[in-house]
Amino acid sequence: MRGLTEGERPWAAGAVVVAGRGPVIAVEEAAGWAVRYAAYDEKKDAGVELPPAARVPMTVHTPFDLASLTKLFTAVAAMQQLERGTLGIDARVAAYLPEFRAAAQHGITVRQLLTHTSGLRPELPLYDCPSDAARLALLHAEPPTSEPGTYRYSDLNMLLLQYVLERITGRSLDVLVRDGITRPLGMTATGFGPCPGAAATEDQRRPWAKADRGMLRGVVHDENAWALGGVAGHAGLFATARDLAVFCRTLLAGGSYGPARILGPDFVELMLAPPGLGFAIDQPWFMGALACRGAVGHTGFTGTSLVLDPATDTFLVLLANTVHPRRRPADSGPRAAAGTRLARAVRGT
Structure with a gap:
């Protein structure tokens, strides 16, 4: 090495x-x-x-910035909610986040977020938005740019999943990861x-x-x-x-x-069976x-x-x-x- x-x-x-x-x-x-x-x-x-x-x-x-390995922890947090019955794998995102108008209009589902088949583009320039409100407005209005159901890797999938998890649990993603994954496993x-x-x-x-x-x-x-303040689903x-x-x-x-x-x-x-959830x-x-x-x-x-x-x-x-x-x-x-x-x-x- x-x-x-x-x-x-x-x-x-x-x-x-x-x-x-x-x-x-x-x-x-x-x-x-x-x-x-x-x-x-x-x-x-x-x-x-x-x-x-x-x-x-x-x-x-030495700790590392995991970048997109973060998505795996978001996916596990989602699977925990599936196991508890508070989240449906084929439920529409709109059932939890009706304000995400474009996702609602196109019927994007939780499964599509986990399998990167929502059709959403790879990313949005949230870093150029002047405020949190502007960032949310951009996400609310973002429609798929390819046909939902076809694979297209996108950070936006795990961002939407983060908002779904936070809505149904009333807790932020960092708390969900800490309390549900890292603390029980001793990942200090x-x-x-x-x-x-x-x-x-x-x-x-x-x-x-x-x-x-x-x-x-x-x-x-x-x-x-x-x-987004350092805590994001992706x-x-x-x-x-x-x-x-x-x-x-x-x-x-x-x-x-x-x-x-x-x-x-x-x-x-x-989670691990084809096509893979996360x-x-x-x-x-x-x-x-x-x-x-x-x-x-x-x-x-x-x-x-x-x-x-x-x-x-x-x-x-x-x-x-x-x-x-x-x-x-x-x-x-x-x-x-x-x-x-x-x-x-x-x-x-």
Whole structure:
């Protein structure tokens, strides 16, 4: 893994990997830097390196901005409400949020939000809105831009799901995640930011980014989640790889970890079965050889990913700050390679 974090243009400034099978963690390793750069020099197209004494080494205890891995926690929170009978999988969003006029008009359902088949566009420029009221107005009026029922990955799905969950429970998403998932599982290093000790992300500036915020560390990278105060259904969580290993092991064990149960086995099975509720199924572009026989997982824009392989009771967590010092075109080659190495080790192929 060190080869991925070394050189003038490494895949990531730093990375942490945790992999295991059943209750056993087989690999836990860190490499590179949690903070390597002070800024990004656009003229040289290179990071401005900090003096060695000022850099922060990556450790297995370093928290990361999870970016879209947050969606998995929102999905589990939704599954908990399904299990309790307070949410219907095929209920229309309008039944809970009638003020979301465009979603109501097109009959968007909870299932479509969880499977990214609502037809909503990938995102909206909420970060450019002058107020919370303006952001909500934009969401209320946003119609699908493709036919509902066809797959189109969108952050807006999990944003709407967040509002549904908050409406039916009377609690904010951060409280739902804390009380329903992280606290029972003992995931003490997981929560919505700020998180001062986290790995640095981007020197966020236009034109490559959508806001001018400077070098980010410990505050959410996603511009829309930032505009929404750091708590959003699609982004905003911070966690360590070890905490995510607990999350993975819980789902592989049917929703239980030690004495804690966050979800019943039938609802975990529903969540992980094709086409996946919140999860992507069998995606070779980031799972490598793990992408077969029902492997599920997700990635995050900042460089995060996790994969569960129920067939072999195996999980892989790979967290990296690939956007430090600035975002580049996505490269999931190292993620896929890690998945292939783990699959070969477990399956003997």
